[in-house]
Amino acid sequence: MNLPTLCLINRNLLVWIKFLICLMIFAFLSASAEVDEVDPTIVSAIQYQNMGLAYLEESQPLKAVTQFENLIGLLPNEAIGYANLAVAYFRLRQVDAAEKVIQRGITAVPLNSQLHFIYSEIYHFQGKSGQAVTELKEALRLKPDDLEVRYLLIRENLRDRRNTEAISKAIIDLRFLRELTPTNIVVLLKLSQALLLSDEDVEQVEQIGKELRILLSDIDSEKLKYLDEGMRQVEVEDIKGANRNFRIFENINKNSPRYQQGIGELITPILGHPIEEFDQRFKSRLVATQTKPIVVSFSQPVHHAMISRGQELTSLQIDYDHDGDLDNLTVFPDRIQMHRNDGNDSFLDVSDRTFSPSPDYGGQSVTSGDFDNDGDLDIIIASVSRGCLLLDNLRQGKLEVTHILSELKRPVAVDSADYDHDGALDICVTTKIDTQLYLNRGDGVFIKDLTLMSLGGMDVHFVDYDNDGHLDVWVVDKRRMSLFRNDGTSKFSDVSSLIPTFSPLDLPVKKTTEVTSQDNASGKSDWVDGQVEDYDNDGDLDLLVGTWDDRFLIQNEGGNQNGWLQIELEAVAEGNNKNNAYGLGSRVEIKAGDLYQMTYVEKLITDYSSEVDPNLDSPFRQRSFVHFGLGPIEQADVLRIVWTNGVPQNVISPRTNQRILEKQVLKGSCPFLYVFDGEKFQFKTDLLWRSALGMITSIGTVASSDSSRDYVLLGHKMKPRDGTYSIQITEELWETTYFDQVQLIAVDHPVGTQIFIDERFTPLPFPEFEVHAVREIRFPKSAIDHQGKDVSIALGEFDYKYAVEHKPGKFQGVVDQHFIELDLGDIEVSQKILLFLTGWVFPTDTSINVAISQNPSINPRFPYLQVKTDQGEWQTVIDLIGIPAGKNKTLVIDLTDKFLSGDRRLRIVTNMQVYWDRAFFTLGDHDVSMQVTRRHPNRADLHYLGFPKMYRPTPHAPHLYDYSQIDKKRRWRDLGGFYTRYGEVGELLQKSESMSVIMNAGDEITVEFDVDQFPTLKDGWIRSFILFSDGWVKDGDINTL
Structure with a gap:
């Protein structure tokens, strides 16, 4: 069996088990839906849980304590209240209180693995390593398939490389993890080194090396040479040398997308590890109740603003590399292209370096979101020629292309949404023959859901047309449209009769359009696609359906009888670029009692309302758009946004029937x-x-x-x-x-x-520490900026008034090139000259740097120093003087022997967002x-x-x-x-x-x-x-x- 086949069969077995259990419970809920009502106690418990987790995430653990105490009061025999109350105390640094709560929880629910896991964290915090390991072992005994607990035990056992018994235990656990996650390179690298330490089963190390060679075939050859040398040393039984090279190979790959993905599969980066879901016993007490239908109708179609399809392609704006700007994925019928936004109004075709393997085919429809719940944006493409493709985001600009839904033939359209409310994006796919729903196990693997049986079509969309909080399905075919209502119990009923019966040939065409028999025969007058938006801004979702050349609006009448929330996101764009301006790709969740909904901001809409700013050049504006139906609920518990840079924001207790503009917090x-x-x-x-x-x-x-x-x-x-x-x-x-x-x-x-020190930041090596004692400071004879403006007063004293006060650039930390020019006057240059510059710098951050690294036109340049030559030319004499290391710091620059002529002027030049506040100099040695x-x-x-x-x-x-x-x-x-x-x-x-x-x-x-x-x-x-x-x-x- 070759490696890819082996990986496909065994990948994430644990998620399968969890998914099957959820399916059984889901089936139970559906079967009991018509005879039971939801217990109000259960709804209150979920609300306490929702609010408590929101307060934890908003770093308000004191408020979370109250919520979880209430939860324990309602459900004293459930582990979730004790676990999360302990986490809240843990985050308050009240470790003794956290320990007492965990002990209460273990007494009430002794067989819960998560309680023992949290107890181990408390022991670690207290420095009690032995007890921490004991609790980890108990957590693993109670839940043998917990990857994180097993990996943490592996790390403990690998700490002492001379302890052969511990190494042997680590090998057993690593082999177990390898069976579950055979493509995880962290597991493979750790296992290879453990085997070399124990000097056992060296042949397995050779096999692991071959697998790593396949999995990491696209990395730099300079890195691969350490793996190749390690494998060669295994063959000649140089075990010590092999181990050294495998360790080097791991260290230099720790920042690679594959390694970071592997760590993400094994470790949850959340302090205290709160439990976010109730256990299966509790879930079995939940009852999915049918939502009561309301009277909804759809209007006769009317012409809408014409949007020509143009050439046959599909385009998606997506920040696939999480650098804060929107890139463009274009899907043609015969090819797929990724154009990366380089931040200078230009896009670079990076298809060859983005897709692995590079596809030689195209598609017809695309949707995006975090399908495997690993924190980055993935893409699914429906391709008539190749089926459905998952483009798994490995980060750092890499997308791994895999074929999914192998049984599905010739798909033409795909849409994604969490229609079963479990926090994972599901999909609906239509072919020209049928339309199918697929449930997501939570890891990007999809299982066919047989609850919807529909004819095929040209396009498909999820839409909550009646605002009951459950997503319905709309299918657009050439001559008809179908609508299926989700009643909240996983049952879909055909309500297509709500949409007036008509075909494109029944409707009046625009004056500029003439439909001929040839158009009809070629399909130009067929329905080809649809869109879902609240076009009339009345709180319910309308339908827009189109031919190749025309658009018709079908308005929703009555869906807004149920409650709703609409969210627009606005990132801080000017001089920042941490997130794209519209928040596209952000995850948005709403929690309201036992109703949970989640979606991703996937598209922009054009706002045609009268609220558009009249000062804009265009009467329209584009904005992000998220819509949640909430049924009879008047106030939600929590609205949660996770921006594309990973920063979460929560809106506590929002009321329904409103539009929320949520702005990014920096x-x-x-x-x-x-x-x-x-x-x-x-x-x-x-x-x-x-x-x-x-x-x-x-x-x-x-x-x-x-x-x-x-x-x-x-x-x-x-x-x-x-x-x-x-x-x-x-x-x-x-x-x-x-x-x-x-x-x-x-x-x-x-x-x-006075005394001063050099407080600048430079690349390594940092300046040596030296105290500069000064008797007399001298100010420049004159000082001007790059526009010739006199800035002598601004540089005269430290007062938060700056020589150059920049306009924000596209990226925080980078502005237009600027300089200050200082004339030191008539001084003797044979003596020691020190220049002192005080100021501050507005820095970039990692995501901004990722964006800048892709933009060849933007090259941040550290300040450099120039002086005049005898020919009157400016010449650089210090290529890098550094920047203030933060707020209100001083640079000390040695100008001794730096002047090249009798001219005592100098320039400090840069395009970094540096604000100079004070400049003076000293002459000679001050005794x-x-x-x-x-x-x-x-x-x-x-x-x-x-x-x-x-x-x-x-x-x-x-x-x-x-x-x-x-x-x-x-x-x-x-x-x-x-x-x-x-x-x-x-x-x-x-x-x-x-x-x-x-x-x-x-x-x-x-x-x-x-x-x-x-x-x-x-x-x-x-x-x-x-x-x-x-x-x-x-x-x-x-x-x-």
Whole structure:
């Protein structure tokens, strides 16, 4: 049996088991629907669960506690309440309370695997590794098919590479995972190394190597050479050398799409792992009740704005590479093309590098969404010549093409929706013979659903025409239309009679159109497609049906008797580009009691309403559109949006019968520092700016993983408080921060002198730490910008008034090229010259960098320095001076021997979004006495703070934060992994090693240094401070590795 066949048969066996159980329950619900009513207790329990999970995701665990306590009160013998209440306490850092809840849960439901899994996380958090492993083993015993639990046990067993017994256990578990996920390269790489460590079954390592060679055939040959060399060493029994090369091969592939996909199959990146679904016993108590039909009719067709089909193709706007702009997939009958948006109003054909294998055929219809629930957008194409194709998104611009629904012949149209309300996108496919529904198991594998039997057609759409919350099916054929109502119990009934009977030949044509017998014979007057929108903006969905040349509107009359919600998404587009402007590809969910609906924003609609801005050039505007029917429900529990960059937003308790414009909330990067000034804590700056783990750079490479080793100048305004120098380090954004070491450096120096340090960011190596003591600062004789404007006053002092105040560019962090030109005047250049530039930078992020890396016309250029030659030409003498490492930082640039003529002018040139606030220079060596003292923290306490109020002192200043106004509500979804328990953490900050303080959003470390450990300040001297910190930052961007 060859490898692809083996993979097809065994792939995700566990999901099959889960899916079959759901089918049995679904069948039970349908059978009992007509005799039972839903228990109000059950509906209330689901509402508590919905609200609790929403509060957890919105980082408001205190509110979630109340919801889950209520849930336990209703269902004391269900594990879900105890598990999620423990997670809520866990996120509040109330670990003891979380442990007590889990113990209560295990007493009530002793055989629930998830409770033991969460208990193991609590033990890990408490540093009790042995007990954590014991609970993991119990969780696996209760649920042997849990991939994540088994993989976590594997990682534990592989920690000690010299423990042969642990390695043998890891091999057994890895072989088990290999049977379940045979194409997971993480499993294959771990298994090959474990086998080499144990020196057993080397032949299996050879087989794994061959499989990896097939699975990774499209990667760089420079990477493959390590796999090939490892396989060669296996053949000659050089086991140590083979193991080394397999490990190198794994390490250099960790940022690859295949490896990241493999990790995603094994680990859920959610802190505490809340249970999102009730167990099967609870579900068996649910009853699917038939929705009561309402009187709905459809109007006679009328002409609509003509949209010519043009050539025979289908086009889809989709951000397939999650870089914040919309790319274009074009499906012709004989080929498929992907044109990547390079961000400069141009599109590059990247079909050859996108599709694997590259298709030599086309299709007729396309739909998109996350079909395998792995967090990225996939595509399904209906192809008359090749059947249905799934384009599985591997990320980083790669789509793997596989054939699905092999029994389906000559499909012409496909649509996707979650019509069974289980959180996975199902599909409906029509051929010219019949129309079929397919249920999604949850992993992108589809099973035929026999509840709908219909003739075929030319097009098919899901539509909730009566707003009852259950998706109906509309089929468009050449001369007729069919409509099937979903009654909420998985039964579809034919209600085609609601649509007036007519064919294209019955309708009047436009004056410019003449239908001839030849047109009729060629099919030009047949129905060829349909669209579903709320064209008259009255809260129910209308039907638009078309021939090749004409469009006719069939209006829905009465569907809005039931409740509805319509959602338009609007991303922050100007100067940002984190998400496409319309939110296309975002996941939208609505939860209302026992009704759950989910969809993806897949298309734009043209708004013809009178609400369009009259100042626009066109009387129409395009917008995203999502519609949910809600039946008799007057208020939903939660509306949830997950943007394409992975950031979730929730609207709590929205009322029905309204249109909601939901705007994107921005995230950011880097922890913040506050210092005590004698009266209050003041925001000073940001920290760890150099160490963004997993960030993709603007040239498409991975940023350095070196720790930050960050020095920031605090100045002389920090004052003691109760015998200590006290600072606050906060994490306020969507990221995880790792602090390895913190030191306070006191620099004592004479009154009348100042000290500065170099606080710039450059690619490695970072500048060496040096304290620059200055007696006299000099300002340039003149300063102008790239437009010739005098900016001397703007650069004269640090005041949040900038030399160049940029207009936003297409991408946050990149603007038009600009410079400041400084004339240092008549100075002697034989002496040492230092230039000091203070300012801040508005940075890019990983998703923006991915977009920039694809755009050849946009090339972010670090600031560089030019001077005049004897010929009067500007020449670059320092190619890269760096940028401020965050907010309000100073660069120290050595100009000694850099001038090439008698002209003392210089230019700082860049197209990065840098704001220069102050510029001065010094001459010669300043003989200043200094006493430098480094001290470790005496105490450090980690606790929850919340989020200080954000403000900007001037329109172009960085965002600053008011420590006196703190919002205690959590704002961000927790990123997966373990965080340091609250309490004393001073020991973890003493030196740079493998033990770090790991902070979540909303956390704060109060770090204190006793004043008496610093020397007594001399008369006539002042004390300035520098903070040293070492660590890393990892943000929640979807493209961050």
